[in-house]
Amino acid sequence: MKVLVTGSNGFLGSALVKRLLETGVKEIRCFVREGSNRARLDLLKERFPSAQIEYYTGTLNSHEDPLGAVKGVDIVYHLAASLGGAPADMFLNTVVASKNLLEAIVTENPTIPLVHISSFSVYGVAHLPKGYTITEETPLENHPERRDPYAFVKWYQEKLLLEYQQRHGFPLIILRPGVIYGPHGSALSGRVGLQLGSIFLHLGGSNILPLSYVENCADAIITAAEHPVSGVSIYNVHDDDLPSSRSYLRAYQREVKRLHPLPIPYPLLQLISKGVEWYHGYSKGQLPAIFTPYKSANLWKGNRFDNSKIKSIGWRQRIPTAEGMRRTFDYFSAIEKESSA
Amino acid sequence: MNQRLRVAIVGCGQIADGHISEIQKLKSAELVALCDREPLMAEQAALRHGVAQHYEHFEELLEKERPDVVHITTPPHSHLPLALQAIDSGCHVYVEKPLTPHYQETTRLIRYVEEKRKKLTIGHIYYFDPPALALRELVEQEIIGAPVHVESFYGYNLSGPFGKAILGDGKHWVHQLPGKLFHNNIDHLLNKVVEFIDDERPMIVAHGEIRRTVRFGDARDSMPDELRIMIQGESTSAYATFSSHIKPMAHFLRLYGTRNIAHVDFVARTLVLEQEPTLPSALGRLLPAFNMAKQYRRQGWRNVGRFLRSDFHFFAGMNELISRFYHSILHDTDPPIPYRDILRLSWMMEEIFRQLNHLEEPS
Numbered sequence: 001m002k003v004l005v006t007g008s009n010g011f012l013g014s015a016l017v018k019r020l021l022e023t024g025v026k027e028i029r030c031f032v033r034e035g036s037n038r039a040r041l042d043l044l045k046e047r048f049p050s051a052q053i054e055y056y057t058g059t060l061n062s063h064e065d066p067l068g069a070v071k072g073v074d075i076v077y078h079l080a081a082s083l084g085g086a087p088a089d090m091f092l093n094t095v096v097a098s099k100n101l102l103e104a105i106v107t108e109n110p111t112i113p114l115v116h117i118s119s120f121s122v123y124g125v126a127h128l129p130k131g132y133t134i135t136e137e138t139p140l141e142n143h144p145e146r147r148d149p150y151a152f153v154k155w156y157q158e159k160l161l162l163e164y165q166q167r168h169g170f171p172l173i174i175l176r177p178g179v180i181y182g183p184h185g186s187a188l189s190g191r192v193g194l195q196l197g198s199i200f201l202h203l204g205g206s207n208i209l210p211l212s213y214v215e216n217c218a219d220a221i222i223t224a225a226e227h228p229v230s231g232v233s234i235y236n237v238h239d240d241d242l243p244s245s246r247s248y249l250r251a252y253q254r255e256v257k258r259l260h261p262l263p264i265p266y267p268l269l270q271l272i273s274k275g276v277e278w279y280h281g282y283s284k285g286q287l288p289a290i291f292t293p294y295k296s297a298n299l300w301k302g303n304r305f306d307n308s309k310i311k312s313i314g315w316r317q318r319i320p321t322a323e324g325m326r327r328t329f330d331y332f333s334a335i336e337k338e339s340s341a
Numbered sequence: 342m343n344q345r346l347r348v349a350i351v352g353c354g355q356i357a358d359g360h361i362s363e364i365q366k367l368k369s370a371e372l373v374a375l376c377d378r379e380p381l382m383a384e385q386a387a388l389r390h391g392v393a394q395h396y397e398h399f400e401e402l403l404e405k406e407r408p409d410v411v412h413i414t415t416p417p418h419s420h421l422p423l424a425l426q427a428i429d430s431g432c433h434v435y436v437e438k439p440l441t442p443h444y445q446e447t448t449r450l451i452r453y454v455e456e457k458r459k460k461l462t463i464g465h466i467y468y469f470d471p472p473a474l475a476l477r478e479l480v481e482q483e484i485i486g487a488p489v490h491v492e493s494f495y496g497y498n499l500s501g502p503f504g505k506a507i508l509g510d511g512k513h514w515v516h517q518l519p520g521k522l523f524h525n526n527i528d529h530l531l532n533k534v535v536e537f538i539d540d541e542r543p544m545i546v547a548h549g550e551i552r553r554t555v556r557f558g559d560a561r562d563s564m565p566d567e568l569r570i571m572i573q574g575e576s577t578s579a580y581a582t583f584s585s586h587i588k589p590m591a592h593f594l595r596l597y598g599t600r601n602i603a604h605v606d607f608v609a610r611t612l613v614l615e616q617e618p619t620l621p622s623a624l625g626r627l628l629p630a631f632n633m634a635k636q637y638r639r640q641g642w643r644n645v646g647r648f649l650r651s652d653f654h655f656f657a658g659m660n661e662l663i664s665r666f667y668h669s670i671l672h673d674t675d676p677p678i679p680y681r682d683i684l685r686l687s688w689m690m691e692e693i694f695r696q697l698n699h700l701e702e703p704s
Contacts, residue, residue, distance in 0.1 A: 035556075088386065089355055089503075091385045152389070284366050
């Protein structure tokens with residue numbers, strides 16, 4: 001079996017390639033950009049000398065490059081997405097890039113399964129009560145334009161994939177992870193809070209943090225891909241034993257570095273968000289609308305999460321949350337020590 | 342002419358977001374439609390900004406929407422054909438910088454717009470930032486005196502969103518421009534110089550180099566990121582610096598006149614004057630520091646006032662330029678940027694890139 005992985009040298013991508021190799025996949029085509037950092041993939045090449053790890057160099061922003069990339073593969077894992085930058089660029093590098101990949105798939109082989117990594121951010125939970133449990137049946141966002149650029153592009157990306165699947169009928173497996181974390185990832189998710197100058201605004205309070213340790217997430221992707229599907233399958237992905245935002249932040253401070261956290265209770269955050277949104281409109285955008293009541297309700301009101309569907313097809317959390325956090329904090333702690341030395 | 346201009350934008354990349362926001366603030370215009378040859382790009386911009394119509398094909402937009410003005414925010418190679426098409430449909434055009442990739446094309450476009458009695462402007466937005474406008478007032482009041490020398494500095498952030506896009510893609514359109522990274526940016530460096538050097542063909546000496554150490558093995562490796570330019574006119578000289586490495590990223594203009602030296606800081610949005618000491622000896626050396634502190638304090642409070650009046654936006658210059666351009670259309674006056682300056686700047690850029698690319702001098 002030959003697989004294609006887009007975003008293969010990224011944080012989750014390289015973890016997925018590693019797990020694919022560990023589970024016995026022998027032929028992996030890694031779609032990489034010209035000049036991108038392939039250090040982690042190079043290490044895997046050394047570690048798995050009998051496997052064929054092919055670097056397919058190109059960009060998903062072109063019409064031509066994806067055509068060659070999907071040729072001869074049996075399954076596509078689509079992980080490439082833009083995590084930051086200007087909204088138009090994020091859209092171009094995520095949604096338009098996905099369109100080019102989809103066009104290549106339906107041109108070359110419209111029957112190969114596509115495994116897509118979406119996000120919890122595609123759900124529209126602003127109007128749902130606090131503590132509402134998010135399942136795969138939870139409605140998707142109705143107002144993506146009111147969300148942050150990342151949520152906007154991930155919502156659009158998934159919508160596009162579903163449209164193509166309806167038109168062409170290829171098997172589509174969508175995984176919606178929560179907060180993917182681990183060494184080489186980001187230290188603190190926006191669901192915990194935001195750094196503002198020297199102050200860390202702790203916005204998550206006692207909300208459950210839907211963590212997904214990067215290797216567990218890779219396992220979930222492989223489990224879902226191996227499960228037979230004819231149309232569309234959608235799975236939420238997060239670990240068990242989830243900590244609260246508060247306890248995660250405490251552990252981070254204990255193990256990695258001291259922050260200056262300023263806890264903002266949700267009712268106060270809503271008040272601030274209303275003020276920020278009002279000022280943004282009043283001043284015609286002099287300051288960005290980082291907080292709006294709508295965005296805040298989606299991220300910080302507090303939901304519960306359900307991963308029973310991915311478990312029902314055989315996924316089990318391999319790395320316990322305590323161990324995942326320990327590895328992550330050890331990594332960031334080493335970086336902190338290095339930078340202060 | 343309608344009292345409220347119907348405006349359309351073609352090209353829905355990063356800079357189009359700025360245009361959309363600024364047009365939507367104006368009472369003199371209504372943004373009616375967006376266009377991008379990638380329909381998803383047009384759709385996302387329309388959805389995020391609440392624009393009613395979006396199109397994949399420019400001719401369809403022109404035919405159905407009948408705009409009075411078209412903003413062209415596509416990559417530079419497409420500026421000329423799109424501008425000609427818009428002008429042929431009876432539109433005035435605001436074209437993002439660089440106007441076109443070549444002086445010959447710029448000349449053709451300017452002649453065409455004049456011949457068709459339409460108006461054109463180019464995205465020289467910093468030229469209309471509040472401190473730049475204040476400088477022009479000082480020049481008109483002859484406070485600076487006759488310009489002797491100009492120093493223009495433009496710092497560029499290669500780690501910013503656009504810099505990342507350029508360095509992340511060896512096939513990015515910036516790499517196809519004759520002047521590569523400089524071609525997309527030094528309009529902002531030179532438009533402040535052109536204003537004070539009146540010569541048609543000043544003497545230019547340009548030097549570019551690559552300071553980055555990371556190599557990709559493609560077009561990105563031949564993209565210079567540091568540029569120094571000497572310009573000598575008959576009565577005024579200039580020195581222009583483009584840097585991707587100097588930190589903090591500065592953006593300033595120093596105008597050296599026969600009476601005073603003006604320093605315009607486009608980042609801090611300040612304008613201060615260095616003046617002749619009025620007292621002799623050591624006392625004359627003591628006072629300038631206090632004089633400068635007083636000027637900066639005054640400028641700082643002026644900016645606070647602007648902020649409190651919600652008049653301190655990132656794209657203040659773009660808003661002013663668009664307002665003036667629309668005003669020139671509605672009242673049939675001269676456009677805000679003289680065509681002669683646009684042409685002279687285009688020639689300067691062509692000459693700079695000729696030197697950097699070691700090409701023969703045109704006969």
